[in-house]
Amino acid sequence: MLQLNNVKFPTRDFALRCSFSLESEDLGGFSSATDSSHQGVKPVMVRVSFLVPFSDAKVLSDIVKMAQAKDEDGDLVVYDITNKTANAFGMRKAIFDGEFACPEDNQRQVWPVSFLLKQKVSYAERVESRQQTETTEASGQGFEQVRAAVMSQLP
Known part of the structure; x- marks a missing residue:
């Protein structure tokens, strides 16, 4: 069916x-x-x-x-x-x-x-999309951490 x-x-x-x-x-x-x-x-x-x-x-x-x-x-x-x-x-x-x-x-x-x-x-598309999202989020978090560290050192 x-x-x-x-x-x-x-x-x-x-x-x-x-x-x-x-x-x-x-x-x-x-x-x-x-x-x-x-x-x-x-x-x-x-x-x-x-x-x-x-x-x-x-x-x-x-x-x-x-x-x-x-x-x-x-x-x-x-x-x-x-x-x-x-x-x-x-x-x-x-x-x-x-x-x-x-x-x-x-x-x-x-x-x-x-x-x-x-x-x-497809399943493969969902996995690739999830990996890209995780990579984007991880790189975004890394940027925020670097920015916070730099900002904390400014007078």
């Missing part, structure tokens, strides 16, 4: 696949060395697919509107995601990303829907 905010998605032939990339840069150059530099953990991507019967055209229309929805700043809407696999990957918020596909299957009278969801505010 997949739920974005309070909207539950169809479960007929439902499939969901989570993945993420561990980016690295090869430092070996033209040699046979295997050294690499870690470039970070990229956001979780969720590939979703399911079938919508032709008789449920409104369901398809509503999902398309969700995929295209923008907030007051003109950015894609960020959705709360509820799915045991996505949540196990640490994914709590997502946006629609990449291709949204929906060909007609006239033989079965369904629309095979597929799309990608991209993690928003």
Whole structure:
């Protein structure tokens, strides 16, 4: 089952696949060395697919509107995601990303829907943000300590 905010998605032939990339840069150059530099953990991507019967055209229309929805700043809407696999990957918020596909299957009278969801505010982002905040706070405290010491020595 997949739920974005309070909207539950169809479960007929439902499939969901989570993945993420561990980016690295090869430092070996033209040699046979295997050294690499870690470039970070990229956001979780969720590939979703399911079938919508032709008789449920409104369901398809509503999902398309969700995929295209923008907030007051003109950015894609960020959705709360509820799915045991996505949540196990640490994914709590997502946006629609990449291709949204929906060909007609006239033989079965369904629309095979597929799309990608991209993690928003990933665990790695939260850790980096926290580290930057701590560094900023620590350097700010250091400045205050130096300033206090200098001020105490002034007549």
